[in-house]
Amino acid sequence: MDLESRERVLVVVPTYVEATNIIRFIDAVLGRCPGAHVLVIDDASPDGTADLVKSDRRFGASVFLVERPGKMGLGSAYIAGFRWAIARGYDLIFEMDADFSHDPAEIPNFLARAREGADLVLGSRYVGGVRVLNWPISRLFLSLGAAHYVQLLTGMPVTDPTGGFKCFRRRVLESIDLSAIQSNGYAFQIEMTFWAWRSGFTIREVPIIFADRAAGTSKMSMAITREAIWQVMRLGLLRLMGKTMGSRPR
Template identity: 40%
Template sequence: MIKALALIPTYDEVESLPVLVDRLLAAVPELDVLILDDASPDGTGELADRMAAADPRITVRHRPGKLGLGAAYLDGFALGIERGYTHVIEIDADGSHPPERLRAMLELAEAGDELVIGSRWMPGGSVVDWPMRREVLSRGANLYARLMLGVPAHDMTAGYRVYSTELLQRLDLESLESRGYCFQIDMTVRSHDAGASISEVPIQFRDREAGESKMSGSIIGEALTKVTGWGIGRRAAQLRALLPR
């Protein structure tokens, strides 16, 4: 049986967090939730404490400052492993990931898939309330990452995921330097290279209704630069393996 912990990183999510957690626990009542708050100035951390006091399924980890999404998830992975969970879930606090699709993702995880991705770009997936420019950019970035890195996932940048803790323990997470947008790409590549079974579930992704997006052009540019470097390195390694010794 799956014992799953949902990881919810927060920074200024006081409006959206309670709505997301209510939907999440309505969809999967047996779930536990860990809120990882980066010292939100809007009171999200204090709200999370009140939610935890009212529901034993919810716990909170207060981090000293805005340390980034990747660092929050690495903290959550470590806590999930330490507390004996079989699976950990990544989900955004802003409500863009539909909790109602989590049951389908967990069914694939229970069947043995070690990484299950909630995918916008596989057949059946979609986005709502995105400008065309943003959709083209995201689709293009994912296609570029697939071609450069040779990983057969439609949505490598997706932030809605279920990982088995057995897989996480096989990965060298201490060497993972990615902390921003390309954290998800890096984790997908490492999972693929570790021989993980990876599957995707189509989701309808909605743009956040409250708060402000933390995405920027510089973050995307950094990710594309890293993907290019990783891709060149992987191609070079493949060529070296083909050369006679």
């Protein structure tokens, strides 16, 4: 076994009302990436998502669960997952949605980039063309508009900054003061990538195909959009002020 294959991989998946998806999702991830572990962060989903996870035969071995008392948002769910991952020494930590918008078959492409030296691998729907299936055109325009807005205000050279299919090396997460992250919706994705970029970590994009969820309902809202507009302005300002967080990699 080479050194790289000993790297410990964790897929963090936040869930709110994903009973129709979660077990199939775990099957697909562990099928593609047999050595990986999956951590579900569930916010007291009323449809019993957490109970399904706890009764899975892999629970406690390769499947783990953090249960929170109520719906507290995507960003804080990921932060809980990142702290869990850091405390247990995982090397490569993925973010993925439970609803199959992110295809587990693409995980090996992320691992390949990370093993070539990337500290943060971003799945991009927009690098080299648009690859989004079944989204209403209004949602696509919102996402593309957000991407341009982020590039303009922050200068961050990333084609799909709101994307949520990502892979962090642990040292990136360790370098970021997670308690200082303010965003909780899609802006959370922008903010995490922003601080990694400001710290000088190597960021690579991999093309992904994004398909809208086939089952369950979206949690996208106006409040999430409003938060993103303000947070990106704030990040743009912090960049002008020369603010960084954490130390550059040696």
